[in-house]
Amino acid sequence: MPKGFPGMGNMNNMLKQVQKMQQEIEKLQEEIKNRTVEASAGGGAVTAVVNGKKELVDIKIDESAAEDIEMLQDLILAAVNEALRKADEIVSNEMSKITAGFNIPGFPGIG
Known part of the structure; x- marks a missing residue:
């Protein structure tokens, strides 16, 4: 890295952080797609099961x-929509765990 370019070290550090975050997000996406969430309506009369890719995988x-x-x-x-909402919540919670550890200026919610 040539001297005389202030901030280049910070940019390289930021790029490394972004790359690490991208790898963690990809790993998380792989893990989440195999998770399932379940929601029921009508006191259990209908139960929907959705995976992390927001696909309905079972309905009882x-x-x-x-x-x-x-x-x-x-x-x-009602059951399907609640299961989808729960799947979104899991993705959002897990994603915030990843992005919370990164301090990247200029990226709202990440820095």
Whole structure:
């Protein structure tokens, strides 16, 4: 690194931090895609299971919920949406753990 360029050392340090953060984010994304979250509605009449990629991987419906189709549709929507919200929350919480350790000026929420 040529002398006489103030701040270049800081830039190199920042680039190293960004690269490290990117590696940790990639690792986290790999781990999270295999996690699942579960949410239920109607007192357990409908249970939805979503993975970290926000894909619905399972849905369980109690037979008693099948008697009222409109109610069943509402319960399915509620359970799936809650499971998706939980998946987002996990991703957000895990991501904030990674970015909290980095002090990168000019990047809101990271520095």
